[in-house]
Amino acid sequence: MIYLPTGSQMSEADLYTIEKENIPSRTLMERAASSCVDVLIEEELDLSSTLIVCGVGNNGGDGLAIARLLSEQGLSVAVWLVGDTTRMSFEAKEQLSQLQNTKVIIDSQYPKGFYSLIIDAIFGVGLKREIQGSYKECISFLNQQKVTKVAVDIPSGISSANGQVLGVALQVDLTIAIQCQKLGMALYPGNEYCGRIITKKIGISTLPFEKEKKTVLCFHNDDYYNLLPERPAHANKGTFGKVLVIGGSKGMAGAAYLNAFSAYKMGAGLVRFYTPETNRSILQTLLCEGIMTTYESFHEKECIELLSWADVVLIGSGLGLSETAKEILFCVLENHEKKLVIDGDALTLISQCSNWRERVKAKEIILTPHMKEMSRLLHCDVSTIQENRTEVLTSYVNKNQLCCVLKDERTLVGASNQNPVLNTSGNNAMAKAGSGDVLTGIIGGLLSHGLNAYESGVLGVYLHGLCGDIGREHKGEFGLMASDLAVYLKDAINYVKEVRK
Numbered sequence: 022m023i024y025l026p027t028g029s030q031m032s033e034a035d036l037y038t039i040e041k042e043n044i045p046s047r048t049l050m051e052r053a054a055s056s057c058v059d060v061l062i063e064e065e066l067d068l069s070s071t072l073i074v075c076g077v078g079n080n081g082g083d084g085l086a087i088a089r090l091l092s093e094q095g096l097s098v099a100v101w102l103v104g105d106t107t108r109m110s111f112e113a114k115e116q117l118s119q120l121q122n123t124k125v126i127i128d129s130q131y132p133k134g135f136y137s138l139i140i141d142a143i144f145g146v147g148l149k150r151e152i153q154g155s156y157k158e159c160i161s162f163l164n165q166q167k168v169t170k171v172a173v174d175i176p177s178g179i180s181s182a183n184g185q186v187l188g189v190a191l192q193v194d195l196t197i198a199i200q201c202q203k204l205g206m207a208l209y210p211g212n213e214y215c216g217r218i219i220t221k222k223i224g225i226s227t228l229p230f231e232k233e234k235k236t237v238l239c240f241h242n243d244d245y246y247n248l249l250p251e252r253p254a255h256a257n258k259g260t261f262g263k264v265l266v267i268g269g270s271k272g273m274a275g276a277a278y279l280n281a282f283s284a285y286k287m288g289a290g291l292v293r294f295y296t297p298e299t300n301r302s303i304l305q306t307l308l309c310e311g312i313m314t315t316y317e318s319f320h321e322k323e324c325i326e327l328l329s330w331a332d333v334v335l336i337g338s339g340l341g342l343s344e345t346a347k348e349i350l351f352c353v354l355e356n357h358e359k360k361l362v363i364d365g366d367a368l369t370l371i372s373q374c375s376n377w378r379e380r381v382k383a384k385e386i387i388l389t390p391h392m393k394e395m396s397r398l399l400h401c402d403v404s405t406i407q408e409n410r411t412e413v414l415t416s417y418v419n420k421n422q423l424c425c426v427l428k429d430e431r432t433l434v435g436a437s438n439q440n441p442v443l444n445t446s447g448n449n450a451m452a453k454a455g456s457g458d459v460l461t462g463i464i465g466g467l468l469s470h471g472l473n474a475y476e477s478g479v480l481g482v483y484l485h486g487l488c489g490d491i492g493r494e495h496k497g498e499f500g501l502m503a504s505d506l507a508v509y510l511k512d513a514i515n516y517v518k519e520v521r522k
């Protein structure tokens with residue numbers, strides 16, 4: 022597992038290392054620069070004529086130190102110093118003065134020439150506001166140059182906190198992340214600007230953000246392997262849990278089908294539909310293994326009886342917003358005591374009720390909103406969530422004591438008192454109707470094996486993304502369907518086991 026700190030968390034770690042571990046800032050900068058030079062050599066980049074574009078902060082300081090190290094090897098280097106040098110950081114000033122006695126060309130304008138490589142050391146984690154004026158012109162100009170580009174720490178213009186482009190950003194081929202990859206490099210669009218990412222540790226203590234439950238994690242295959250549920254040999258269909266799918270209004274039977282099919286494919290022992298009568302023959306034809314109870318209107322006693330049967334309830338996929346849907350939903354909230362996944366229309370319905378959380382009895386709760394549904398739950402706009410997703414998610418799950426799977430190109434899973442986990446599996450072939458219903462089913466299947474909400478959310482999202490990655494290989498970027506995803510679950514699970522070996 023790795024930490025994905027924001028730039029601010031990284032700056033705190035820099036400071037902690039300098040002050041508490043007595044490693045001078047200058048030493049860290051030298052280590053950063055020599056690590057970058059190592060990468061440039063290891064990657065066999067053409068270093069015959071390098072342009073290093075430096076800002077006036079410590080990212081620029083890294084760039085100036087790289088210029089000196091390359092020049093010491095007899096290589097031709099030019100530095101384009103952008104920004105107001107009267108505002109230069111102490112460390113960058115030191116680096117600049119060391120460069121004066123070398124052959125490196127230093128210019129405050131673009132030093133005209135033919136370059137084999139451009140190194141971006143304009144902004145690192147210290148970038149916090151929109152880029153304008155001459156900085157903007159410089160980055161736009163560099164974007165037009167058809168030369169290999171390498172970013173020091175993070176491409177200039179990408180917010181290390183949320184991956185957004187702050188006015189303009191440099192598209193590079195390779196990013197050398199100092200000590201850790203930053204959160205903004207894993208999120209979109211930031212990730213697309215980074216090219217390949219190579220991380221180089223330079224001895225910055227990560228203790229300050231390791232202690233914080235709000236630091237985002239990215240799991241490795243082994244972490245996922247450790248979460249995979251066991252399938253004991255002495256088992257019957259009751260061993261792997263009973264899942265009740267409440268979803269699929271008229272015309273939306275497919276959503277309930279995908280929930281149930283995916284829960285079965287994830288290994289659930291028994292899956293039952295509770296769905297409108299109009300869906301009966303459709304669902305029984307699609308999934309003969311699904312047990313069926315149907316309704317035409319709300320019957321409290323029937324609903325409560327079904328809840329006492331179920332270990333896990335999945336409610337909301339294609340449920341609709343009717344009065345009956347609402348009555349069933351609140352009956353579930355107020356009576357189901359075990360595990361509960363709230364998806365789709367059920368999320369919209371709870372967002373219209375200010376005290377919904379107080380009414381929930383379930384001991385484990387997972388919400389699976391996409392950005393729009395999250396914005397309804399929080400009564401704010403989508404961009405506010407996208408810009409501050411970690412803070413928004415952590416405060417929501419802690420306030421409501423539940424697990425929330427915030428679906429996006431990069432899904433983030435949060436749970437009370439746990440670090441949020443950012444998922445990196447999956448691809449754009451999965452951006453299709455029904456994909457979320459499959460995820461809900463997979464999570465249901467994991468819950469029914471005894472995993473807790475956080476574990477089911479984290480592993481479920483990863484497996485779902487892997488199904489998309491494997492599925493794209495077989496069905497293509499255009500043709501992959503949501504129902505295919507669940508079919509590839511067996512390959513996804515095998516992949517996690519195989520990589521472990």
Ligand SMILES: NC(=O)C1=CN([C@@H]2O[C@H](COP(=O)(O)OP(=O)(O)OC[C@H]3O[C@@H](n4cnc5c(N)ncnc54)[C@H](OP(=O)(O)O)[C@@H]3O)[C@@H](O)[C@H]2O)[C@@H](O)CC1
Nearest residue numbers: 035046049053078079080144145146147148149150151174
């Ligand atoms: N010893 C250490 O600490 C180590 C640090 N390391 C390296 O340092 C990097 C972090 O350095 P940093 O904190 O100095 O920030 P950095 O990214 O250079 O930018 C700050 C400068 O940009 C300016 N500025 C910001 N936004 C702007 C805008 N929109 N438009 C215009 N200007 C803007 C800002 O100006 P100000 O806000 O002060 O007006 C300030 O001048 C880190 O990524 C890593 O590469 C490593 O070597 C390891 C050891």
Ligand SMILES: [K+]
Nearest residue numbers: 141144175177
């Ligand atoms: K940079």
